[in-house]
Amino acid sequence: MRYGHNPTIVGWQIDNELAEPSFDPEAHKAFHAWLQHKYGTIQNLNQKWWTSYWSQTYSDFGQIPVHDAEENPALLLNWKQFVTDTWVSYVRNQTTPIRQHALPSQFITTNTMGWFDGFDGYTLHQSLDLVGWDDYETDWTDNAARHDLARGYKNKNFWVTETDPGFVNWRPNNLAHDKGEVRALAWQAVGHGADAVEYWQWRAALNGQEQYHGVIAGADGNPAPIYAEIQTLGAEFEKAAPALQGTSPHAQVALLHDMPSRWAISFQKQVEDFNPVKALTAFYGPLRHQAGTVDVISPQQNLASYKLIVAPGLNVLPQDTAEHLLEWVRQGGHLLLGPRSGMKDAENALDPHLQPGPLAPFLGAHVSQFYGLVQPVPLSLAQTQGKGTLWAETLVPTDPTTQTEGFYGPSNGWLDGQPVAVSHQVGKGKITYLSTIPDAATLDAYIKKQVQDASTLSPLADLPADIEACLRTGTDHTVLVLINHARTPVTFTLPQAMAGTDLFDPRQAASGQITLPGYGVRVFTLPNPA
Amino acid sequence: MRYGHNPTIVGWQIDNELAEPSFDPEAHKAFHAWLQHKYGTIQNLNQKWWTSYWSQTYSDFGQIPVHDAEENPALLLNWKQFVTDTWVSYVRNQTTPIRQHALPSQFITTNTMGWFDGFDGYTLHQSLDLVGWDDYETDWTDNAARHDLARGYKNKNFWVTETDPGFVNWRPNNLAHDKGEVRALAWQAVGHGADAVEYWQWRAALNGQEQYHGVIAGADGNPAPIYAEIQTLGAEFEKAAPALQGTSPHAQVALLHDMPSRWAISFQKQVEDFNPVKALTAFYGPLRHQAGTVDVISPQQNLASYKLIVAPGLNVLPQDTAEHLLEWVRQGGHLLLGPRSGMKDAENALDPHLQPGPLAPFLGAHVSQFYGLVQPVPLSLAQTQGKGTLWAETLVPTDPTTQTEGFYGPSNGWLDGQPVAVSHQVGKGKITYLSTIPDAATLDAYIKKQVQDASTLSPLADLPADIEACLRTGTDHTVLVLINHARTPVTFTLPQAMAGTDLFDPRQAASGQITLPGYGVRVFTLPNPA
Amino acid sequence: MRYGHNPTIVGWQIDNELAEPSFDPEAHKAFHAWLQHKYGTIQNLNQKWWTSYWSQTYSDFGQIPVHDAEENPALLLNWKQFVTDTWVSYVRNQTTPIRQHALPSQFITTNTMGWFDGFDGYTLHQSLDLVGWDDYETDWTDNAARHDLARGYKNKNFWVTETDPGFVNWRPNNLAHDKGEVRALAWQAVGHGADAVEYWQWRAALNGQEQYHGVIAGADGNPAPIYAEIQTLGAEFEKAAPALQGTSPHAQVALLHDMPSRWAISFQKQVEDFNPVKALTAFYGPLRHQAGTVDVISPQQNLASYKLIVAPGLNVLPQDTAEHLLEWVRQGGHLLLGPRSGMKDAENALDPHLQPGPLAPFLGAHVSQFYGLVQPVPLSLAQTQGKGTLWAETLVPTDPTTQTEGFYGPSNGWLDGQPVAVSHQVGKGKITYLSTIPDAATLDAYIKKQVQDASTLSPLADLPADIEACLRTGTDHTVLVLINHARTPVTFTLPQAMAGTDLFDPRQAASGQITLPGYGVRVFTLPNPA
Structure with missing residues (x-):
């Protein structure tokens, strides 16, 4: 009511880093009610839960325990979905009164945490206007994927609501980040669709838990x-904004x-090093290297x-999701499924x-x-002698055209x-099904082949390993951000x-041979690609 | 009452994998009563517990705490014995009513777990007819020892009540077990005295905690x-059964x-890698390699x-056990004691x-x-320059003939x-006392010498390391199972x-040079040795 | 009252190894009262605690939680000081009645534990007459530092109240200690100022938790x-006592x-291998090697x-401590501050x-x-090309004479x-400020330079790495203990x-070339240095 009509307020950030659920008796009751409503x-x-196995049959919703590991897989998945719905309700408790008093131009956001898996971010962000995330990542490729994850929640630009000025x-x-690296990472954020980069923290509080956190003052x-x-x-940023x-x-x-x-893989990893996020980023790296911009959706x-x-x-993979994918494939899409799919x-x-x-009948x-x-096990794929890692499956063709x-x-x-x-x-x-996670070199070769087959090879494919190229396209021009992530x-x-x-120095060459110093960044404007 | 007189029921398995004890107030009370009865x-x-040391003196049985680690060694050992007696009582609560209704031909068993040390299996099996055990072991030599452990509880053949069809x-x-390895391990079980091998699980339940467990269907x-x-x-098996x-x-x-x-060693290991089961299996390996069949009793x-x-x-080593051993030694037995005895x-x-x-006075x-x-420390033993591992003791002879x-x-x-x-x-x-656990090569040489001295060298001694030979003898013939445990x-x-x-192909050579393929098994019948 | 006037009682040891604090409700209340009295x-x-940061503001002392990690740094430090004061009060509860009945010649001590950081030993020992400590250390250099720590509490000789006869x-x-090492370590204790060395334990109790502890009988x-x-x-010892x-x-x-x-560093290590005691002993080693006797105060x-x-x-570093140091520096002292100071x-x-x-204004x-x-990062210091480890700081001179x-x-x-x-x-x-912990060789060179600059180089500097020389000086003579800590x-x-x-064999050479056997000890008397 106090700030709702203040035009200098651009938007609202509610809460801070939604994280762990409660396991208290009230949460148990709410879970039971949620299950009763669902089933x-x-x-x-x-x-549905096959509770007759291991004598788990319940006679009352009130008997169902709450665990987040080592339980019936159906229970575990429902618990995560219940937690997501509870966070959505918590967010709406805050957005509803704000919207009653806020200007239509004021957005509502919160600050989420990269790959954090405590709730389903796709569901949660339906109740928010803008995606904000706290970027404390140290590996630049993983950071790239996390920016694309943030952009993907709503398929639009986002904010970096927090990042550190040096270290945490x-x-x-x-x-500490190297000298120059903080600037390079801020430009990376922009290159991936960030429209703001905010630093935590500005000046050291003299006491309290963050005395050793990086500061600007x-x-x-x-x-x-x-x-x-x-x-x-x-x-x-000021110069580049227009x-x-x-x-x-x-x-x-x-x-x-x-x-x-x-969630399902994390509940039942079967081999302890199988990390579903690492499986995603194993594919993300070569895909971005060959195809340029990648949406994580x-x-x-x-x-x-x-x-x-x-x-x-x-x-x-429920039936309706499979049908959604099939409809797209039938129109010409190439779908590559990895192991455990x-x-x-x-x-x-x-x-x-x-x-x-x-999808099995369609895969043949x-x-x-x-x-x-x-x-790892030996394999030969995409003209490469390599290894399959972490997981491998035997595939049985059921159609002569497979x-x-x-x-x-x-x-x-x-x-x-x-x-x-x-x-x-x-x-x-x-539809293609790949039954293992190949080693990096073999996966590179295999993904390059997929990208070429689907006619999605980027004109900026195969840049040196430490160079990142980011493209942002508008109605009448494109901005290219080139970053050297090496020292x-x-x-x-x-x-x-x-x-x-070159946006900052138009006299410098903006094609042909380019040398970027350690953590160097250059920003170009160019006509939109044909 | 429903199945007790059904002749197609061969026996009864009660419960599933008896395991951890309770530490609740009822267990405390029962422990106190058990101690009062004993002392x-x-x-x-x-x-008896030397409680005056460290001011532990009790004035009432009700004051005695329950712990399974870091307590008075006497308390810890009594707790294990109390737990064993409690499991015996639990088993009898089930066997007594079954026996009232069962046919005399129907056995009662349960499925125990290899080296599990939660209770004394020798005591427990006195209340059961047949030893059953769940074999999820992956190392074949350790698996051999566990089969012999199962057979030793009652000195007769046993069942493998569970084993996995591939992986857990x-x-x-x-x-996963390699192709062929599951069959090889089943024959190993039979070779060690199993009269049945049962697989868990037959067909995947679609939901529940064992979705990733190996299945046959x-x-x-x-x-x-x-x-x-x-x-x-x-x-x-059908062919070999007669x-x-x-x-x-x-x-x-x-x-x-x-x-x-x-238990006593586990309570007070003194060096963290001293594992009493590994100490047993260190001796088991060379003993089986030289002497053939080994009873674990x-x-x-x-x-x-x-x-x-x-x-x-x-x-x-209480006095009565020492006397039992001495009586056997006096009749000609060779007793080899290892360190910590x-x-x-x-x-x-x-x-x-x-x-x-x-035994000290008899050892001299x-x-x-x-x-x-x-x-490890250097040593020279059995014509071998080797090492003593984990433990070493100084021995003082007290008799000129030692x-x-x-x-x-x-x-x-x-x-x-x-x-x-x-x-x-x-x-x-x-009586011989060996004051360390020699490295594998030295222990092999030393055990071979002991086996030869005791005239127990097997005609099948010194087969290649991956080849196992198992003998089962009846009144009029012997069955030899030869297994290649290598790929x-x-x-x-x-x-x-x-x-x-050869039981399956009588035309094949059953002596002289034999080649077993990876995980190969051959089964022979032969006359009983003289 | 029974032993207070017994002249054969030389002193009183109260309690055993004061250790962990209580976190029970009574402790909470006492902490709140202590804070109220202080603030x-x-x-x-x-x-003072900057509680407005992170919304920690309290409206009542009773709201303040008790934690010993991951809390407001001010709270954590106050908790440690409260625990120290509580132990002091506990000690006085015992010393007050003893002193009412004891002879003036009878001392009161307790047995503390080396680097144990549960309370401030400097504060605690103000209430005791004699420092006693339990020496179960295995590294001789660290042991040297711990003896000097014990001596430093009251700047006078101390007792080793417990040490093991071989192993724990x-x-x-x-x-186990090697043969000869127990004697060598006892002489080390004496060399550092111990006036008694007591062994735990004399004879094995037949049952109880210390069956595997080293014994003399x-x-x-x-x-x-x-x-x-x-x-x-x-x-x-008897021969050397006079x-x-x-x-x-x-x-x-x-x-x-x-x-x-x-405490402050341990609460907020920033890098997990930064151990404030290891940082101390990194400097102790070269300091003792070059300057001889070191006080740890x-x-x-x-x-x-x-x-x-x-x-x-x-x-x-509060203002009053800084002034105490500055007063000493102004009189000619050399103060070397390490990183994080x-x-x-x-x-x-x-x-x-x-x-x-x-001290910043005085350091310039x-x-x-x-x-x-x-x-580690590369550096050049004291004519040595080395590395900085664990921590490094950028220093900005603010005075032209710096x-x-x-x-x-x-x-x-x-x-x-x-x-x-x-x-x-x-x-x-x-005042010198060193902004990192150099690698061992560089730190040796740097400390040697500091020791020389301050004219404190020992005539026994640069002995071989395994040889320790300890000097005890009296009014008219000096005792030199030489120890070979190698096998x-x-x-x-x-x-x-x-x-x-030579105190034990006056015919042996006591200068020039000396050979000490493994764990060898020699004790000399010599005139006091000029």
């Missing part, structure tokens, strides 16, 4: 060494990030703009079609058996000589097709 | 890849497995049929005779000091030049003395 | 192997050990006798002077930013080319200036 009768729940204090080891109130770097950045206005990244390829699938989103979709671990239905129950569940093949791996790709070398006997991947035409598109200078060739004008 | 007065308990889901890393109800292997096995009927393994050597000793069992008994860590009495108190306690030597080791064997090289000064083992004639037999083929010579007939 | 009003506490039983791995009541070594030691009488170590250099600083103690004081991590005030709040806080420099390190020493090589950009240390004249003395013999030259007479 109607306890008999229905018993049937809450890790076991709190190492020291305990004496004077500029800390990083001040100058952030000052430069501010001036650059060019960035109205632009955002646009992708032809998408990576599917499905919370029920992540949920499988329920609109897929019309994509030519290639990669789903590294789509473990939970299509194993479970919406209740986290095994799909009797065998993997990839409802199914998985006959999975094998968790600690030692194509096989690559084969496993000798290991446990079961995999020896079996195909590594199979693919099958569906309408104008195709040392890197030289590379920018193709003529991407020739533009 | 009569609190003064008696105080004296409850380990941090759940790796998949979620679609059709055969999983392992089905064919188990089908072959079933056909082989030959196996009435046969079982018979041993001339025994390994003593004493639960009070295991408790020191209270009938010893008459053995020529050599090895007790690697007989830490708790004979340190404690039945109350887990130090024996003032010093190690090996009541005692241990003057023990040394826990992290770094023989010393080997000596320690230079290390901590205390051990330098001291004897590694001593032995002494007792009646027609002898790759192994060739070896089967001595003429073991020549027989 | 007067809750507003005052809120202001409460570590994960309980390894075994379970049979007869001498254990170590008995003879301790018997020899006893005879030596010479040792009235002597004690005297130091020209001191190492500051400040409990508030240790609190910064509040009398400093008049020192020429050089090293404060490796004086993190909490002078960051906090008495409330554990950041000092707005920036590091080293109240301050720290502009700290960097926690996992990877001298810089050494510089960092290229690493994170921020440190590149910055000075490693700065120093500044203050009155007749100087093997070491030969070295004892300078003529230290020539004396």
Whole structure:
């Protein structure tokens, strides 16, 4: 009521880093009510959860325990969905009164936390206007994926609501960013669609838990060494703002990030190093390297703009999601499924079609058996002799037109000589199933082939490993941000097709051979690609 | 009452994997009553437990706490014995009503868990007819020892009540058995005396905690890849059944497995890598390799049929057990004691005779000091320059006829030049005390010497490391099971003395040079050895 | 009352190893009362603790929680000080009645535990007459520092109230001392100022938790192997007693050990391997190697006798402590501050002077930013090319007469080319600030330079690494204890200036080339140095 009509207030951030759920008696009661609403009768729940196995049959919703690990997989998945719905209700308790008093121009956001898996961010962000996230990541490729994750929640630009001016204090080891790296990472955020980068914290509080957290102004109130770097950045942002206005990244390829699938795998990893986020980022890296901009989205989103979709671990694949994907494939889409895909239905129950569940008839093949791996197994794929890591599956073609790709070398006997991947035409598109996570070099080669097949190779493909190119496109021009994420200078060739004008120094060459110093950044404007 | 007189019911399995005890107030009360029954007065308990040390004196049984670690060693050992008695009472609560209604031909069993140390299996199995155990072991030598452990509880054939068709889901890393390995392990079970091998689980339940556990039939109800292997096995078992009927393994050597000793060492390990089961299996391997069939038994069992008994860590050695062993030694038995033997009495108190306690006067030597080791120490034993690992003791001969064997090289000064083992004639037999766990090569050489001295060398000694030979003997013939536990083929010579007939293909050679493919199994019948 | 006037009682040891505090409701109440007494009003506490940050403001002392980690740094430091005061009160509850009945000649002591940080030992020992400590340390250099710590509490000789005759039983791995090492360590204790060495335990109790602890007499009541070594030691002590009488170590250099600083760093380590005790001992080793006797004292103690004081991590540096140090510096003292010094005030709040806080104006420099390190960074210091480990800071000189020493090589950009240390004249003395913990070789070189600059180089500097020389000085003579802490013999030259007479065998050479056998000890008497 006090600030709602104040035009200098651009928006509202509610709460701080929604995180852990409660396990108290009230939460138990709410869970039971939520289950009763969902299943109607306890008999229905018993049937869906297969509680007759291990004598788990309930006669009353009130008997159902609350656990977040080592329980019936159906219970565990429902618990996560209940927690998500509870957070949504919590958010709406705050957004509803704000909207009654706020200007239509004022947005409502909160600050979420990257890959945090405590709730389904796709559901939660339906109740918010703007995605904000707290970026304390240290690896630049993973950071790229997290920015794309943030952008993907609502398929629009986002804010970095917090990031550190140098280092944090809450890790076991709190190492500083190199000189220049903070600026480079801020430009990376912008390149991926951030429209604001906010630093935590401005000046040290003299006491309290964050005395060792990075600051822009020291305990004496004077500029800390990083001040100058952030000052430069501010001036650059001011200069670049008109060019960035109205632009955002646009992708032809998408990576599917499905919370029920992540949860389901995390509940039952089978091999302890199988991390569903690492499985996603293993595919993200080569995909971005070859295809340029990548959207990280949920499988329920609109897929019309994509030519290639990669789903590294789509473990939970209900019928309706499968149909949504199939509709897109039939129109010409290329769908690449990774290992563990299509194993479970919406209740986290095994799909009797065998993997990839409802897509098995369309793939013309199914998985006959999975094998968790600690030692990698030899394989040959995409003209590369490599290794399959963490997981491997035997694929059984069920249609004469199913194509096989690559084969496993000798290991446990079961995999020896079996195909590594199979693919099958569906309408104008195709579905491919890859039964392992290949080592990095083999996966690079394989993803390059997929990207080429789907005609989504970027003109900026195959830049040196430490160079990142980000494109933001508007109605009449494109902004290209080039970043050297290494400590040392890197030289590379920018193709003529991407020739533009340097936004900060128009006299500098903006195509041909370019040298970026360590943590160097250049920003170009160029005509929109044809 | 419903199935008790049904002749198609062969027996009864009660409960599932008896495991952890309760620590609730009722358990406390029961423990106090059990102690009162055992000790009569609190003064008696105080004296036996030496509670005056550390001001632990109790004035009432109700004051005694319940802990399973870091407490008075007497309390800890009594707690384990109380838990055992409580499980016995629990089992009898089930067997008593079953026996009132069951046919005399119906056995009662339960499924125990290998080396699990929560109760004393020798005591528990007195209340059951048949030993059943759940075999989820992955190392074949340890698996061999566990089969012999199961057989030893009642000195008769047993059942494998559960084993996995490929892999399990409850380990941090759940790796699959190689193709052929499941069949090889089933034959190993039979070779060690199993009369049945049952698989968990037959077909995947679509939901519930074991979705990732190995199955014979998949979620679609059709055969999983392992089905064919188990089908072959079933056909082989059917064919072999008449030959196996009435046969079982018979041993001339025994390994003593004493639960009070295991518990006592586990309570007070002194060096963290000292694992009493690993100490047992360190001796089991070479013993089986040289002597063939090994019985794993408790020191209270009938010893008459053995020529050599090895007790690697007989830490708790009460007077009556010592006398039982001495009686057997005097008749010609060779007893080899390992380090930490004979340190404690039945109350887990130090024996003032010093190690090996009541046997010290008969050994003609005692241990003057023990040394826990992290770094192995050099030694010379059985013509081998090797190392002593984990534990070493200085032995002081007290009789001129005591023989010393080997000596320690230079290390901590205390051990330098001291004897590694001593032995002494007792009646027609002898007692030997070995004061360390030698490295594998030295232990092999030393055990071979012991086996030869006791005239128990097997005609199948010294087969290649991956080849296992199991003998089951009946009244009129012997069955020999030969197994290659390696992935790759192994060739070896089967001595003429073991020549027989191949049970599945009588045209194949059953002596002389034999090549077994990876995980290959051959089963022969032969005349009983003379 | 029974023993108070018994002249054969030399003193009283109260309690055993004061250790962990209570967190029960009574402790909460006592903490609240203690805070109220200290701060007067809750507003005052809120202001000092900066509770407005993170919405921690309290309206009542009763709301303040009790934690010993991950809380407001002011709360954490106050908790430790409250616990110290509570232990002091506990000790006085025992000393007051004893003193009412004891002879004036009877001392009161307790047995403390080396670096244990549960309370402030400098405060506690004000209520006791004699320092006693339980020495179960295994590294001889760390043991040396702990003896000096014990001596420093009251700046006088102390007792080793417990040490093991060979080994203990409460570590994960309980390894034995080598033959001869127990004697060598007892002489080390004496060399550092111990006037008694007491062994735990004499004879094994037959039951109870310490069955595996080292003993002098075994379970049979007869001498254990170590008995003879301790018997020899006893005879030596008897012979040496007259010479040792009235002597004690005297130091020209001191190492500051400040409990508030240790606590403050431990609460907020920033890099997990930063251990404030290891930071102290990193400096202790080269300091003792070059300067001989080192006092380990609190910064509040009398400093008049020192020429050089090293404060490796004086993190909490209130104004009054700074003035105490400055007064000594002005008289000619050399003060060497290590990294993390002078960051906090008495409330554990950041000092707005920036590091080293109240000393910054006198140093003519301050720290502009700290960097926690996992990877060491290159540096050049004291003519040595080395590495900075764990921590590095950028130093900004603020006075033209400030001298810089050494510089960092290229690493994170921020440190590149910055000075490693700065120093500044203050009155007749100087303050030096070293901004990292150099690797061992560089720190050796740097400390040697400091020791030389302060004219405190020992005539026994630079002895071989395993040889320790301890000096105890009395009014008319000095006792020199030479110890070889290695297993093997070491030969070295004892300078003529230290020539004396061998206390046990006066015919042996006591200067020039000396060979000590493994764990060898020699004790000389010599005239007091000029």
